[in-house]
């Protein structure tokens with residue numbers, strides 16, 4: 001028997017991507033009765049759903065960010081790799097390598113398989129499990145950095161650039177703008193890997209999630225609140241803060257701050273310079289151009305659905321490789337990790 | 347690795363707004379880069395790298411041969427700058443395992459390689475560099491390198507790094523050439539001082555301090571000489587057997603912008619004076635001179651409509667004789683004698699202003715209202731010509747600024763240390779019921795006033811455009827400025843010289859701010 005094309009059982013609705021036979025949404029943008037959540041970023045994990053299915057880490061993060069009551073009336077954890085049947089649809093979560101707890105949603109129905117990757121990256125990240133490619137009939141991908149100008153350099157090289165600047169300006173504070181979930185912890189882990197063992201002062205908005213990562217078994221070394229009382233700590237140090245704070249009044253407590261921003265967007269000079277960034281760090285938690293194409297090839301899907309981002313270039317390049325691309329134009333994704341951010345969002 | 351090192355220096359210079367930060371980066375370059383790359387880099391920074399350049403079309407063709415046209419077009423659309431697009435999109439060649447070229451090697455090979463072989467050479471470099479080095483290379487070979495630092499800044503860093511006075515570096519500068527090996531040897535104490543042997547040399551200028559009330563009280567009329575302070579551009583004229591140059595105040599060669607003055611430079615001397623545009627004996631507004639300065643090769647029409655001349659006020663060298671250690675009075679006598687002897691066309695001597703008391707001089711200053719005069723220069727009769735700003739020898743005594751009460755309209759964040767403050771202010775005056783922006787100011791306020799303004803702006807924002815905030819049209823600022831001039835390029839029809847915030851007029855309602863016609867009426871036709 002021919003298995004049904006995923007088109008017949010997976011579709012887009014105003015709420016988001018909907019699995020018809022399973023009667024659930026993946027990363028819906030408004031409250032729904034049943035949702036599978038790929039990861040804790042606020043454009044994917046929204047409050048007030050009925051039942052929520054996600055990894056343990058994602059649920060912990062959701063509860064911390066939106067409160068226990070709003071992270072789903074029923075909250076069901078499922079470990080990576082375990083199969084759950086929902087109305088005949090076999091659902092499995094596989095690591096996406098994006099942030100702690102991030103997962104791809106693998107759905108199988110009548111022998112046809114679709115994988116919704118959420119956000120993902122392919123570089124090694126000491127703070128989360130690596131991406132696992134799953135062969136499928138339809139692969140649903142993001143396209144945040146889907147232009148061939150986006151090729152992320154080795155993050156260790158970017159950290160080297162940062163440490164070189166710290167050595168050159170030992171009396172100043174390097175303040176790195178980064179989002180609170182994932183990027184901050186990965187930066188700290190990368191710094192530790194590079195041998196940076198000083199206490200890292202953190203803006204108040206980052207502290208909670210860093211503590212949470214540590215509770216979930218990701219060691220980050222000594223951290224301190226970047227309060228005015230801790231001023232002595234700032235000289236020659238690396239401080240982490242949300243992107244909106246690095247140029248704001250908050251940064252006045254620091255010692256002649258050097259504003260840095262860690263983001264895949266920093267690859268483009270104009271983007272970097274717009275925000276008054278003095279040290280752009282090209283460190284991203286998303287796949288770059290080559291990784292998007294390689295991943296699409298690895299999962300061997302004849303059809304690639306694109307949730308959001310620069311779909312035009314990706315569809316063009318996929319066509320040349322014999323894969324059919326289709327833009328879903330899902331709204332509300334990829335624009336929420338930022339508020340007043342100089343470099344744009346991820 | 348040196349193209350990469352140089353590229354990262356350039357990148358850091360572009361991103362680092364503060365002068366001190368740039369100096370730090372440059373000193374680090376001089377201390378760590380190997381020869382001859384170190385000197386080639388210095389030449390690129392100082393704008394003295396004469397390079398055979400390739401046409402942008404060469405790079406366009408190269409990248410077209412290696413990328414998909416649709417993806418290239420989409421990428422160019424997104425990035426904006428074509429060179430940057432190429433640098434980012436250039437496909438890395440796995441296995442292109444040669445070492446990246448050195449900076450000096452690049453410059454040398456560009457010179458030696460035939461036009462036909464150039465594309466392949468450049469492509470082979472692009473294959474082995476990273477994105478930021480590819481960007482620097484493309485800009486370098488197509489002649490579009492912007493370095494984010496001036497020649498003066500590079501030399502200042504050289505002085506700081508080597509512990510040699512900047513003046514001494516300036517003195518030898520025009521006797522050395524890229525890659526400056528003898529210069530570096532001398533600066534590192536390993537070789538003799540390079541000899542500038544007869545080539546035209548910029549000699550650092552003597553500068554004046556602003557005269558303040560307390561200094562004025564101590565001045566005795568008999569010790570001082572007075573001249574008008576002209577609103578032009580300070581220049582040093584160097585002419586002799588080795589050639590002739592016009593140097594700007596910072597030691598930049600501006601000769602190319604003023605070819606009409608070249609026939610006058612047939613003498614052998616070094617002179618100090620003011621470059622002006624003068625029509626029928628009247629000094630034209632500063633904006634007219636600026637148009638000349640902006641053109642590297644001005645057309646005949648521009649030269650004719652904006653005729654340049656030099657008003658001399660000092661002489662540093664007469665032939666080979668160095669006059670700088672003579673007192674002012676003696677130099678002035680030498681200048682007048684030299685001028686009577688040479689009679690160079692398109693030059694005159696700035697007159698001394700006779701006065702017998704400081705009170706009389708103050709009255710003369712207050713009476714000067716022509717836009718071409720900024721005030722007075724006071725020079726000590728017995729002062730030698732000393733480079734730099736030595737206090738108590740030369741004073742600039744600007745006439746009191748003019749002021750208007752304007753309404754704050756927009757504010758923008760500043761740069762560097764001020765990047766967290768709204769510190770750049772656009773203000774306007776009333777024309778009928780409407781406010782017309784007439785200028786921008788980013789100085790004049792105290793730290794406390796800046797804090798207050800910053801808070802006021804954040805609390806009274808009505809709209810935001812990127813880094814700019816539009817604010818409630820409620821706050822009156824007293825704006826001081828040196829002169830107002832008519833300007834066709836501004837919507838308001840007027841341009842202010844050196845506007846700055848004199849006071850915040852919290853007491854004054856916006857409706858009582860000044861009107862545009864009032865300001866226009868003060869400008870002589």
Ligand SMILES: [Zn+2]
Nearest residue numbers: 041098119346
């Ligand atoms: Zn995400």
Ligand SMILES: [Zn+2]
Nearest residue numbers: 043119334346
């Ligand atoms: Zn996202």
